[in-house]
Every structure is written in C-alpha cells, then in structure tokens.
Amino acid sequence: MRLGIEPARFIPRLIFALALCLPLWILLVPTYNRILAVGLSLTLPLVGEQGRVGMVWKDYVLVSPPESDGSQRSPKMEGFRGYLGHYNAPLFVALILATPGLRISERLKALVPGGLVLYALHLTYMILELKHLPYVRSASQGAASGWGYRWGVELYLVIAAQLSPILLWFIFLRYRERRKQVSHEQQLPPVTVRKGKDR
Amino acid sequence: MSRKSRKDSRGGPERGAGGGVVPPAGETPPPRRSSVVPAVLIAYLKFGSLLLVLFTLAQTSLAETLVFKPVASGTAKVAAMLLGLFNIEAQTRGAIIQSGGFAALVDTNCTGLFVIFIYLSALLAYPGRAWGKVLGVALGVGALFCLNLIRVATLVVVGFALPDKLNATHYLIWQPVMIVAALCLWLFWTERVADAPGD
Numbered sequence: 210m211r212l213g214i215e216p217a218r219f220i221p222r223l224i225f226a227l228a229l230c231l232p233l234w235i236l237l238v239p240t241y242n243r244i245l246a247v248g249l250s251l252t253l254p255l256v257g258e259q260g261r262v263g264m265v266w267k268d269y270v271l272v273s274p275p276e277s278d279g280s281q282r283s284p285k286m287e288g289f290r291g292y293l294g295h296y297n298a299p300l301f302v303a304l305i306l307a308t309p310g311l312r313i314s315e316r317l318k319a320l321v322p323g324g325l326v327l328y329a330l331h332l333t334y335m336i337l338e339l340k341h342l343p344y345v346r347s348a349s350q351g352a353a354s355g356w357g358y359r360w361g362v363e364l365y366l367v368i369a370a371q372l373s374p375i376l377l378w379f380i381f382l383r384y385r386e387r388r389k390q391v392s393h394e395q396q397l398p399p400v401t402v403r404k405g406k407d408r
Numbered sequence: 409m410s411r412k413s414r415k416d417s418r419g420g421p422e423r424g425a426g427g428g429v430v431p432p433a434g435e436t437p438p439p440r441r442s443s444v445v446p447a448v449l450i451a452y453l454k455f456g457s458l459l460l461v462l463f464t465l466a467q468t469s470l471a472e473t474l475v476f477k478p479v480a481s482g483t484a485k486v487a488a489m490l491l492g493l494f495n496i497e498a499q500t501r502g503a504i505i506q507s508g509g510f511a512a513l514v515d516t517n518c519t520g521l522f523v524i525f526i527y528l529s530a531l532l533a534y535p536g537r538a539w540g541k542v543l544g545v546a547l548g549v550g551a552l553f554c555l556n557l558i559r560v561a562t563l564v565v566v567g568f569a570l571p572d573k574l575n576a577t578h579y580l581i582w583q584p585v586m587i588v589a590a591l592c593l594w595l596f597w598t599e600r601v602a603d604a605p606g607d
Contacts, residue, residue, distance in 0.1 A: 223592070296579050367522045
C-alpha cells in the first residue's frame with residue numbers, strides 16, 4: 210500500500226529539484242506557450258473551430274476569432290494566461306528528478322510520456338474552455354445552464370491541474386513497483402507453506 | 409537467456425513435500441499482488457469521491473458564506489499581523505489586504521482550503537488507525553494554514569515591491585509549493601504516523 214518513498218530522503222531532494230525547476234520553467238514559459246499555440250492551431254480545426262489559430266502575446270496564448278458570418282459585428286480574440294494552466298509541468302519534472310533510486314533512462318521513460326500527457330491535458334483544457342466560454346459567460350449573467358461548465362473549469366484549475374502531476378507520479382511509482390514485483394516473481398519458484406508438524 | 413532457463417538455473421530455497429518451497433522458520437510468505445491491488449484501487453476511489461464531494465460542497469453559496477468568506481477575512485487579518493511583525497504596515501478591510509499602495513483580495517482560491525481538501529481526502533482515504541488520522545488532520549491542516557498565511561504575506565510584499573513578478577510568484581511558485589507541501593505532509597504521515605493495517 211505504501212509508495213515505498215522514504216520522506217527523509219525524498220523531501221529534501223524534492224525541494225532542491227523544485228528550486229531548480231521553477232526558475233527554469235519561468236524562462237521556458239514563452240517557448241512552451243508557443244508550443245501550445247502550435248498545438249491549438251493543429252487541433253482546433255479537428256473540433257469544429259475552422260479557421261482559428263493559436264498565437265502568443267506576452268504571457269498569453271491567444272486564439273484568433275472565428276470567421277465572421279455577418280451576424281456578429283466584432284468577433285473577439287480569446288486569450289488564456291498560459292501559466293494558469295501549466296504551472297504543474299515543473300512539479301512533475303521535479304517529482305521524477307527527486308525520486309530516489311532511478312536510472313537516467315528510467316527518469317526519461319517517465320518524463321516523456323508524463324510530459325506528453327500533461328501537454329495533452331493543457332491543450333484539452335484550453336479547447337474545452339474555448340468551446341464552453343459562451344456558457345460560462347451566460348452563467349456569470351445568471352443563467353443556470355453554465356453551472357456545470359463553470360464547475361468543470363474550476364475543478365480543473367483548482368484541483369485537477371494541481372493533482373495531475375502527482376497522480377502521474379503515483380502511476381509511475383506503482384508501475385515501477387509492479388514491474389519489480391513481476392520480475393521478482395518470475396525469478397522465484399512458487400511459494401507454498403507446508404502444513405503439518407514441521408517445528 | 410530465456411526466463412525459463414534462468415529460473416531453472418537459479419539456486420533457491422528448500423523444496424517441500426508437495427514440490428512447493430518452504431519458507432525459512434519465522435518468515436512469512438510475501439503478500440500476493442492480488443491482495444494489494446484492490447486496496448490501492450479502493451483508496452484511490454475513496455480519495456476521488458471525497459475530493460469531488462468536498463469540491464462540490466465548496467461551490468455552494470452556503471459554503472461561500474459560512475466557510476470561505478470568514479476564512480478569507482481571517483487569512484487577510486492574520487497575514488497583515490504577520491507583516492506587522494516585520495515592520496511592514498498593512499491594513500485589512502474584510503478580505504482585502506492593503507500595504508504600500510498595493511491592495512489584494514484574498515479570494516476563495518487564496519484561502520488554501522482547496523489544497524487542504526486534497527490533503528484531507530488523501531489522508532482519510534488512506535487506511536490507518538483513527539488516532540493517526542486525527543493527528544494527521546490536526547498537524548497537517550495547521551501546517552497548511554500557516555504556510556498559506558506566509559504565501560499571502562509574501563505575495564503582498566511582492567505585489568508592492570516587484571509588481572511585474574506578482575503573477576509568476578503567485579501561479580508559478582506558490583501554487584506548486586502549496587501542493588508539494590500537502591504531498592510532503594501526507595507522505596510523512598503515511599510513513600511515520602499512519603500505522604496502516606497490513607503495512
């Protein structure tokens with residue numbers, strides 16, 4: 210049931226790794242925002258948002274307005290403050306770097322798929338919010354229909370965004386523990402306890 | 409070398425009458441994987457359910473009035489007192505804290521309650537004795553509240569001293585630090601206090 214992580218060894222390593230990763234991430238945020246903008250440009254047409262592209266301005270990832278159909282005078286450009294959603298990336302990297310007893314290849318094997326999952330999560334959040342912004346706005350004007358969407362956005366921003374790197378790390382630890390257990394079981398002959406008087 | 413031949417070539421413990429292996433006296437056979445996996449799954453399900461319930465309750469207007477607003481006002485007041493200890497003058501009005509021409513609203517997300525919900529859900533979902541949980545709740549919630557007070561106080565200082573760094577400090581540094589603190593407290597509790605049956 211335990212994670213098998215010794216806190217006295219792990220916590221100082223985590224603090225050190227976080228102290229390295231957080232300032233580094235602040236420097237990498239503009240680059241990551243650009244990568245997110247490219248991802249948005251590629252995925253938005255797949256979800257029915259033709260003609261919209263992602264771009265970067267200061268700390269923001271912007272999405273160009275939909276093509277005007279004449280019914281709306283000035284369609285708005287939507288903007289997301291990038292790090293509001295992706296501050297969890299350096300935390301995941303720090304968790305993997307701080308885990309004791311891992312080879313470099315094991316760390317890379319955890320970082321690559323975990324990083325891709327987080328990237329997909331960041332993109333999904335932006336797309337969902339973009340598609341549901343009209344509902345969120347109507348909710349702020351008093352309509353009850355947007356409550357569920359607002360609940361979902363809040364759930365992501367307040368809970369899921371913080372938890373996702375930790376859950377990914379747990380999954381990695383369990384996967385590693387299970388692999389160890391399987392290889393251990395394969396090496397040992399089957400274990401049975403002899404009954405009867407043997408003492 | 410194939411798995412089979414590797415198994416065959418290994419030296420192993422003494423074989424019993426039934427062809428099985430007799431563990432040395434005083435040793436118990438290792439727990440089978442099947443008995444561990446459901447316990448982990450149950451813990452994760454409990455954790456997710458508790459967190460969703462707490463989060464949904466937190467979205468109600470009753471929780472806003474009875475819990476979040478008083479906690480936000482209290483946080484602002486104590487953070488102002490904390491700043492006073494360092495000769496930094498700060499005034500509060502409700503949940504608004506003001507210092508050196510900079511004012512900030514301690515809103516529901518700044519109360520630290522959501523991180524406390526995550527910590528509580530993890531603590532209550534993990535198998536352990538009642539006294540250990542009581543101790544974990546008392547010490548962990550207290551520590552997280554104290555850390556949140558430091559967070560609010562430092563953000564006010566950053567707000568008037570380095571306003572252009574406020575967003576980065578708020579989202580990129582303090583958010584991961586808060587969740588890491590909750591994780592470390594929980595890890596420490598599971599390893600040193602929980603005393604879970606079967607550990």
